[in-house]
Amino acid sequence: MPGQAKVAAEALLTVAEMARADSAAIAAGTPGIALMEAAGRAAAVAIARRWRPCPVTVLCGPGNNGGDGYVIARWLERAGWPVSVASLIDRSHLAGDAAHHAAAWTGEIGRMGPASVAGAGLVVDAIFGAGLSRPVAGIAAATLEAAAAAGIPIVAVDVPSGVDGDNGRLRGQVSAAALTVTFFRRKPGHLLEPGRSMCGQVVVADIGIPAAVLDGIGPSAWANGPGLWGSARRRRGPGDHKYRFGHAVVVGGGRLTGAARLAGHAAARAGAGLVTVAAPDAALASYAAQPAALLLAAEAEIPALLADPRRNAWLLGPGGGAGAALRDQVLAVLAAGRGVVLDADALTVFAGRPADLFRAISGPAILTPHEGEFARLFPAQGERLTRARGAAATSGAVVVLKGTDTIVAAPDGRVAINENAPPWLATAGTGDVLAGLSVGLLAQGMPAFEAAAMAVWLHGAAATACGEGLIADDLPAAIPAILAAL
Ligand SMILES: NC(=O)C1=CN([C@@H]2O[C@H](COP(=O)(O)OP(=O)(O)OC[C@H]3O[C@@H](n4cnc5c(N)ncnc54)[C@H](O)[C@@H]3O)[C@@H](O)[C@H]2O)[C@@H](O)CC1
Ligand SMILES: Nc1ncnc2c1ncn2[C@@H]1O[C@H](COP(=O)(O)OP(=O)(O)O)[C@@H](O)[C@H]1O
Ligand SMILES: [K+]
The missing domain is CATH 3.40.50.10260 (YjeF N-terminal domain)
Known part of the structure; x- marks a missing residue:
């Protein structure tokens, strides 16, 4: 093909x-x-x-x-x-x-x-x-x-x-x-x-x-690569229009606005038809610095956005601020049945009460914890592969356990192990970009496991292309060349 x-x-x-x-x-x-x-x-x-x-x-x-x-x-x-x-x-x-x-x-x-x-x-x-x-x-x-x-x-x-x-x-x-x-x-x-x-x-x-x-x-583990998710990837044809490629919503915070801006940019680069960043009024001015292609919405509009099924994939957490308000937002998005990517603070807000989160997950969901965030929600003893698989089975979400050997685990036991991430990804904000790529692919209708695996792979490939000295801002712009070569 x-x-x-x-x-x-x-x-x-x-x-x-x-x-x-x-x-x-x-x-x-x-x-x-x-x-x-x-x-x-x-x-x-x-x-x-x-x-x-x-x-x-x-x-x-x-x-x-x-x-x-x-x-x-x-x-x-x-x-x-x-x-x-x-x-x-x-x-x-x-x-x-x-x-x-x-x-x-x-x-x-x-x-x-x-x-x-x-x-x-x-x-x-x-x-x-x-x-x-x-x-x-x-x-x-x-x-x-x-x-x-x-x-x-x-x-x-x-x-x-x-x-x-x-x-x-x-x-x-x-x-x-x-x-x-x-x-x-x-x-x-x-x-x-x-x-x-x-x-x-x-x-x-x-x-x-x-x-x-x-x-x-019937193996259940694969090296992460295009062979695993290439056929699930959405490609635009001549008759396509943006509404066929989903509308991702990134919920941003009031203070650390860079995180959601990076994520929104990455979601758009991953190919989402539209991307909206929703943020508190007081912070909207700083979100104006994001690429002009992104839409901006005030926090008060979130219930209306959520009522619209076309806003089909949501990212919460990057720069979100770990408070009860964020926890309520996560639960509201899950209750609405939207695809969801939870990162950073959106995971941390369920520390000590992870069952509240797991009970609410019923549709496509991707959790992207690093080891610290993982330990707040799941048992932290034992080796990573078994822990990642167990976490996916317990939560009902695809779990992306980040690191140099990022593991993408599905609730049904499938895992992809990533091997293309260079060490210079260990810099602030790269996790926000990964979460953005994930929601951008989820918005397009890719199944959660394939979306997460592809996001992790794109992330590593983009970082490799950028080389040492990378900052997180470089990653979204490096995505088109990687997609073109796929
Ligand atoms: N048809 C086959 O059987 C093929 C086997 N292959 C080779 O066979 C290997 C597996 O062979 P085996 O299953 O015999 O296993 P191994 O040769 O890896 O080792 C088994 C032996 O080592 C002992 N042992 C294990 N850990 C020990 C330790 N820490 N200290 C002391 N002794 C220890 C065990 O008691 C046993 O006697 C593969 O790794 C591969 O290299 C390849 O030749 C491909 C074909
Ligand atoms: N040594 C490393 N080698 C390769 N990739 C790494 C390494 N350390 C971290 N990463 C990757 O960098 C990203 C960092 O994400 P995260 O810890 O959430 O950072 P941030 O919150 O600052 O965005 C993850 O995708 C992780 O897999
Ligand atoms: K050996």
Whole structure:
């Protein structure tokens, strides 16, 4: 379809889902030994593409991750590399596919320890992968740490040992890799911090698992990108007019007027047909500084605006001032059944009484908390992915848990994990822009999950295009070029 995103959404597989993918491929006729051969070979190819031959130590663990290591050792040696292999356990204790490939390694196998990496130019971490079952400690940790301390680049097989593929949590002592080669599809832990920062560059190798196995698995997590929401995006055609693209209303505050101005500008840039910023009388003059394309309304007009179903998507919170008046406004908008984006103060006003908010949510709703705001409404213990999913299920809203690895979670369990946000987004006002993009897309009729995911992605892409030195005001103006390239 011309103009529509052509890329497929990139599914992320949990450790359990990846095991099902392996089993499905084996059941469809590719033996496990062949999958392991393909995995090790692909990793060796990825290494040889990036480094010149040098003494390499392959550190092999007790399971199939170690099995991949023996295949890597064989292929690198065949390519002329001086290869040493060091194992955590005696080869005789290996089982299954790993035992098969360890037996095919004709060189020596040393005992793993810090001395096994001495003199190496490269170290392969094939110690623990998807089978990580407890924190990494002892010899495995000490050996990887010795490599890291000596400045030897580490290539991780599947994940750096100790990174939990399901959520990016670090279990025990983890040494960062320069390159991680994983297979078939990435896992959430490759995108979520702190795991993401431990992976270095991530390469996904095709090992012969047919994409069709995904149909039987039904993944619920994706890397955020156009493949996920491109087909839900609204595009204008020759016969269109502005009323077909929704009317977003941004409720602004009386003092910090910049927040709602940024949000309103962003909503318009995201493509909303019309955008109204509604604000207290005393502040209207300062709102006049916003782009002339935005409409301005007095706070007293809000009930009338709310009675008009054409004003279909509302944003409350940015610069709102955390008082009872804002809480009442949020509840009134929700009661009217409008699409809603709640940010900042509009979340904080429900601290201590989150059930009041959750009860009121019945239609399309997006909450955009940073960690601090999140903790005022939801349990704050545990890792981010589970918390974001739980929050969406509890609230009935799409929850955008912001950060360097922003998570967009839907009440039905779907999640998108974002990876295009540069660190210079950590500056005042960028969250207001994100909320504005979200309401602008919601106004156009995109479903809440897709609208939120697209907003987060546009936000990251715009920030990347602006570069370091970015201020929030730069972001809305950078949106058209990003949309044009989609
Ligand atoms: N068909 C297959 O089975 C394929 C498997 N693949 C590889 O297989 C890996 C998964 O293999 P496994 O499920 O055998 O798991 P692992 O090889 O990751 O580790 C499992 C073993 O490590 C032990 N272990 C886990 N955490 C430990 C810790 N912190 N300290 C000490 N011991 C620990 C476990 O008791 C078990 O013996 C993937 O990560 C991938 O590298 C690939 O070869 C693709 C094909
Ligand atoms: N280190 C970082 N890397 C990438 N993105 C970041 C980082 N820190 C913050 N962000 C993003 O910047 C935005 C900040 O939003 P928020 O905290 O609400 O700020 P404000 O209230 O000042 O607008 C969010 O979209 C967040 O995901
Ligand atoms: K590993």
